[in-house]
Amino acid sequence: MFSTVFASVLLVLSSVLTPVNTQSIDINSVAEATREYWCSSQKAACPLICLQLPGATGSPAENSCDADTLSYSCVCSNNVSPNASEYSQTMPYFICTETNTECVNKCTTSACAAACRSDHPCGAQDPKRVNVTTTTSAAATTSTATSTAVQTDEATGAATRYALEMGHIYGTFILISGFLAGFAILL
Known part of the structure; x- marks a missing residue:
């Protein structure tokens, strides 16, 4: 029993701590300066994303990016690795937009080009509002107070x-x- 739980914990930790590499583009087709900009943006976004996670500070435990491989790692102070694909100006966002651009460049019709981007949206699709209380069991006065505070x-x-x-x-x-x-x- 203990070994099964220990193996499960190790599996989860290894998946969280492993650098992310979700490329679907030819790295060499992207200029080195562009890849360096992408890494710079990814590293700048990591602390901001961490601030949105419960129990995390803006000082990530790990924040790295390799412009040669487009591998990156963002582990927040609470040891959670956020899903960077839900945000703009992150490596998954840049890879997604580059993939869409390559798709558009291969198209011969405007319908094809439009489908490249609309079928594969990049960045946040339904961002979470972190400054709004979402508790459903709260009393009406709490809901009113929260609504008033937001307004x-x-x-x-x-x-x-x-x-x-x-x-x-x-x-x-x-x-x-x-x-x-x-x-x-x-x-």
Whole structure:
């Protein structure tokens, strides 16, 4: 019994800790600079993805990528390896978009080209909203409070965006006024 459980745990751990390599493209067909950019983006996305997992911090236990093989590993501080294919700007996303581009390049009709992308979408298809409570057994007041908090966050975000846009407008106005005042003094 103990050996069966131990073997199962080892199997799960090895699958989680093994670097991911899900390529379906010819690596040599992608420019080295492009592959390096993909790796850079993958490594930048890993801490952000980890922040969305319960019990994980933005400091992954492992975050690596090899531009020569397109192999990568993202293991969060809670020892969970997130499904990077659910996110954009990750290695699975870039490989998917490259596969679709190669498919489009082989097409002779617009219907074929459209099917390449619509039949094989890349990145998040149904992203999880991590800032919304999804507990179904909560009381109506809790649901109302959560809804109000989300609406307040959205209103605060809109007000912040508006204030930033107005700040840019006023800043530009002050800058132009300063130049005009400077020219007026010179004349």
